[in-house]
Amino acid sequence: xxxxxxxxxxxxxxxxxxxxxTVVDNVPAVDGISLEFEKGKAYGLVGESGCGKSTTxxxxxxxxxxxxxxxxxxxxxxxxxxxxxxxxxxRDIQMIFQxxxxxxxPRKRVQDIIAEPIRNFLKLSPGExxxxxxxLLAIVGMSEEARLKYPHEFSGGQKQRxxxxxxxxxxxxxxxxxxxxxxxDLSVQAQVLNFLKDIQDEFGLSYLFISHDLGVVKxxxxxISIMYKGRFVESGNRKDxxxxxxxxxxxxxxxxxxxxxxxxREERKEIRRAVEVDYLTNHHDYYDENGRVFxxxxxxxxxxxxxxxxxxxxx
Amino acid sequence: MNNLDQLLTIKDLHTGFRIKDTYYDAxxxxxxxxxxNEILAVVGESGCGKSTLxxxxxGLYDHNKTRVxxxxxxxxxxxxxxxxxxxxxxxxxxIGMIFxxxxxxxxxxxxxxxxxxxxxxxxxxxxxxxRTSRVLELLKQVGIPNPERISRQFPHQLSGGxxxxxxxxxxxxxxxxxxxxxxxxxxxDVxxxxxxxxxxxxxQKETGAGIILITHDLGVVAxxxxxVAVMYAGQIxxxxxxxxxxxxxxxxxxxxxxxxxxxxxxxxxxLQVIQGMVPSLVKLPRIGCRFADRIxxxxxxxxxxxxxxxxxxxxxxxxxxxxxxxxxxxxKGGNSL
Numbered sequence: 001x002x003x004x005x006x007x008x009x010x011x012x013x014x015x016x017x018x019x020x021x022t023v024v025d026n027v028p029a030v031d032g033i034s035l036e037f038e039k040g041k042a043y044g045l046v047g048e049s050g051c052g053k054s055t056t057x058x059x060x061x062x063x064x065x066x067x068x069x070x071x072x073x074x075x076x077x078x079x080x081x082x083x084x085x086x087x088x089x090x091r092d093i094q095m096i097f098q099x100x101x102x103x104x105x106p107r108k109r110v111q112d113i114i115a116e117p118i119r120n121f122l123k124l125s126p127g128e129x130x131x132x133x134x135x136l137l138a139i140v141g142m143s144e145e146a147r148l149k150y151p152h153e154f155s156g157g158q159k160q161r162x163x164x165x166x167x168x169x170x171x172x173x174x175x176x177x178x179x180x181x182x183x184x185d186l187s188v189q190a191q192v193l194n195f196l197k198d199i200q201d202e203f204g205l206s207y208l209f210i211s212h213d214l215g216v217v218k219x220x221x222x223x224i225s226i227m228y229k230g231r232f233v234e235s236g237n238r239k240d241x242x243x244x245x246x247x248x249x250x251x252x253x254x255x256x257x258x259x260x261x262x263x264x265r266e267e268r269k270e271i272r273r274a275v276e277v278d279y280l281t282n283h284h285d286y287y288d289e290n291g292r293v294f295x296x297x298x299x300x301x302x303x304x305x306x307x308x309x310x311x312x313x314x315x
Numbered sequence: 316m317n318n319l320d321q322l323l324t325i326k327d328l329h330t331g332f333r334i335k336d337t338y339y340d341a342x343x344x345x346x347x348x349x350x351x352n353e354i355l356a357v358v359g360e361s362g363c364g365k366s367t368l369x370x371x372x373x374g375l376y377d378h379n380k381t382r383v384x385x386x387x388x389x390x391x392x393x394x395x396x397x398x399x400x401x402x403x404x405x406x407x408x409x410i411g412m413i414f415x416x417x418x419x420x421x422x423x424x425x426x427x428x429x430x431x432x433x434x435x436x437x438x439x440x441x442x443x444x445x446r447t448s449r450v451l452e453l454l455k456q457v458g459i460p461n462p463e464r465i466s467r468q469f470p471h472q473l474s475g476g477x478x479x480x481x482x483x484x485x486x487x488x489x490x491x492x493x494x495x496x497x498x499x500x501x502x503x504d505v506x507x508x509x510x511x512x513x514x515x516x517x518x519q520k521e522t523g524a525g526i527i528l529i530t531h532d533l534g535v536v537a538x539x540x541x542x543v544a545v546m547y548a549g550q551i552x553x554x555x556x557x558x559x560x561x562x563x564x565x566x567x568x569x570x571x572x573x574x575x576x577x578x579x580x581x582x583x584x585x586l587q588v589i590q591g592m593v594p595s596l597v598k599l600p601r602i603g604c605r606f607a608d609r610i611x612x613x614x615x616x617x618x619x620x621x622x623x624x625x626x627x628x629x630x631x632x633x634x635x636x637x638x639x640x641x642x643x644x645x646x647k648g649g650n651s652l
């Protein structure tokens with residue numbers, strides 16, 4: 001059973017102009033998406049830059065004003081609500097940012113950074129708080145000496161782990177991870193990914209994993225949604241998306257990923273070319289006359305694809 | 316190896332940066348050569364010296380704070396010793412460069428056409444009309460639709476992929492023999508990345524230039540390169556033809572890197588992690604195998620005292636002897652000593 005539902009979420013940015021600087025038009029950054037979160041599962045949001053995936057994450061946590069649609073958290077409508085320190089929603093939804101360095105206050109010590117959510121949401125005595133900070137540092141594999149250091153004294157991977165320690169400090173249910181590893185080197189990336197998986201198993205966390213890297217998302221996520229121009233083009237579990245992609249955009253994205261295997265280069269180039277031709281000729285099957293993605297149609301229990309109604313009959 | 320085929324030969328290059336009156340070598344004894352009609356990929360993690368290698372070749376470094384020693388031989392000249400003025404005639408004309416971030420590499424106040432023309436004015440004796448037609452031809456060559464219109468536009472009016480195409484057009488404008496591409500697709504989306512890499516390969520076939528492709532992405536390497544040099548802590552630790560490297564990686568670092576990629580077609584729950592961190596330039600021990608600290612379960616005797624590159628099969632070079640005894644920590648045994 002899902003603990004959180006997002007229904008037809010829309011975030012439109014106004015374009016101002018004209019004589020009185022009035023709103024003349026809107027940019028639909030997120031244009032009607034629905035998601036459900038279940039306990040202990042990881043959800044992936046994949047798309048190219050500018051498709052609205054980060055805006056989705058920000059609007060869920062409340063950093064972006066929602067234009068329409070609703071977020072229901074444990075039966076309560078929390079859309080655009082002013083939420084104080086006592087709100088359960090703020091405690092239970094946490095975020096990990098892409099750039100660990102700029103997400104940590106350079107003038108605070110590690111212990112104060114990690115303690116911030118504890119002080120906000122959990123009423124602990126100073127002794128308990130210290131114990132909890134040591135616990136958290138142990139979880140992310142750092143020594144207790146780190147408590148008194150400042151963020152600049154750590155490497156990129158360590159900073160990202162401090163960010164993770166802060167995110168899990170308030171025992172959240174859902175962590176929104178916006179490109180958590182794309183600024184890291186390969187070997188460090190592996191470290192952080194392994195570690196995110198470990199704490200997921202241990203605490204039954206749910207993730208919303210926002211990334212442009214289909215390899216990383218496949219490694220981490222159970223359910224994956226592909227986003228284009230603020231809408232989902234395809235949504236399904238790992239198998240649906242990677243072995244049975246239906247939407248042309250998904251196919252195009254998958255064919256463009258470089259494979260770590262130099263043997264069948266020419267073959268893959270041919271596939272890329274064929275998909276590109278398909279993309280140009282069958283455009284109207286997947287996008288309406290304004291270039292907008294169609295609504296999602298269910299094709300199996302887990303798998304949904306955005307195609308025109310006519311095409312759906314043909315499958 | 317035929318010497319006539321070699322476009323560029325680098326011999327024992329050391330590039331050091333000055334920190335408090337001491338020079339620390341970021342590139343520490345690199346010897347590598349580029350042949351005609353070849354894409355040589357230089358791959359490594361951040362801080363391994365791969366970009367420093369590129370800037371050393373064309374002299375794009377701060378001369379007050381940098382020391383370059385060794386030989387960079389191009390057409391019998393040592394570029395490392397060349398004066399700035401003479402180097403200017405090589406840069407752009409014979410060696411083109413493609414940068415990572417196309418927006419900051421382009422001048423925001425100049426029209427696209429003018430920027431491409433700039434190199435032609437400096438390096439050729441073409442007339443105005445010839446230059447204009449060459450610019451349009453170049454734009455067409457890099458796959459820009461409607462070149463007449465684009466050449467009058469400014470960089471901010473183009474998308475990221477288009478900007479990178481313009482950068483490539485500038486790099487090939489004087490038909491250089493060598494193109495250095497420093498992370499050309501890192502700032503781009505995957506679909507655009509595939510297009511740009513295909514374009515680079517096609518251009519390389521047409522012009523016969525040699526390309527040095529600097530990247531951190533092993534997928535990009537597998538898709539484009541002919542030969543690969545893997546760098547770690549300022550040194551080349553493995554060099555091989557691309558098929559050989561991916562089929563038989565030898566050096567522990569290369570093997571660990573390949574194992575830490577979250578792959579599309581593997582269901583492995585755990586990714587390989589390399590213990591410890593890339594050593595900093597200042598604290599780097601300059602003796603012994605530089606990777607030894609990160610594979611502590613391999614006995615000390617397995618490493619060479621002064622690791623050098625050994626040829627293990629034709630064209631396949633590996634530094635140090637530790638690869639013969641290497642196994643991952645999770646595996647048992649391997650070859651015992």
